[in-house]
Amino acid sequence: MQKIKLLMTLTLAFVSGISTAQKSQKGWQQLFNGKDLKNWDIKITGHQLNDNNGNTFSVKDGKLTVSYDGYKAFDEQYGHIFHKQKFSAYLLVMEYRFVGEQVKGGPGWAYRNSGAMIHSQSAKSMGVNQDFPISIEVQLLGGDGKGKRTTSNLCTPGTNVVMKNQLITAHCVNSNSKTYDNDVWVRAEVLVLGDSIVKHIVEKDTVLMYEKPQIGGGNVSNYDPALKKDGQLLSEGYIALQSESHPIEYRKVELFDLKPYMKDPKKLAAKLKELQNRK
Template identity: 60%
Template structure:
């Protein structure tokens, strides 16, 4: 699907409820939002770490670190990975936005990492508050934009969907399997990749690579399985997700992020024409 189709469906769904973002970006002279740099290139003071088997806020073994202007995920302090899945949450929740992430996989997988986690990470969307995650919880209840790298030979789609504790609607039906592949090409090697996500509250989410939609779905909501050791009070099945926290994963393979930026679309959600215009401008950059 080409970008010109991105908001045709989304704009028809704007009647659905959506909470306002708690932070608004500045705009340029044309009224287009400027990006909020979630990663400032210096530190992760605006983020909260949650790693399985550790308390909220404990950055075990300095898993998440900033070096050379990059946000790095590393495992040199681990003896074994031991399913210590990690998630780094930005401290402000958002609802309507475009998220742009530039990343690359590097080096070798941590000892003890599962085969499926090789060159595997993700941007978690509409996630639960990290402070509500329990010590042994493996993943936040969220919608995952799965980031995957190729082995140089085999095909492996990128920017897939995974659903820890959530479901979505695809083709007018509730989609309950854990993951769904996108239509993307395979991204081999250590080159930088730009992944974009258009998130419009509880109406529609689109995954974009190389200026094309590779996956889209509707009505993100709490439900299903694929998340363990959570607080039952946080999992209200059937509840639509109209906002939440953005996380970056650590699943045993080293990864670098050089840009994590967000365009806040909340000020435009009531004006369909303006929302469409702004999204097109943002995605054209």
């Protein structure tokens, strides 16, 4: 409990300034290199590991692209592309936009809907017919032109979190972000500190915060029961980007690894301050 309180204190100031300043590249890792899908694994429901059905995931014009040009219909073929490296504490930065039209057969709730999975199980540990990995989802939504539709929400396939000292078992929790209509680029960041604090940040603003990500709940099917140990805290895992039936592009997917700073609160505080004030 003391550790969580300390980390909470350290992260309170890590809010609006982080998205605006230019950063030094030292210490940053480009998960997407802008050229190819090297160091990524693909898992699509109903298909074997790294069967990139219909060329769902590709690189076009320097962007990591999720498209359905090779599909006749979606047929609940939910997909994820996983970075091969496991992470525990980090700042993840993504710049994304929704484009085009939803593929035929995509569910209504998946219109301009995608996400980034954190603390995820690995691609190779998923069942052939498993729909979503056991993970925490940073849900990315585009506006539908019909009113407020927030982004960087929280969804929990096979997981739960704690907010304000209460276990949250609802599948999805909305953030307080703005609505981003049309095909605009949006910058979303996720600050993850092991099994303690997680923050969702959109265009400079912290829009959601929770702690103690853990295995539990439902909303995931055809998984290996041995992997679903309800109540187990998630201190690390893989990062994956979704394909949920609406085309989306990423022009940036990068990460600063904070694991080396986690054992020393003073070093962590200094690094968070540096990241906030980077020029």
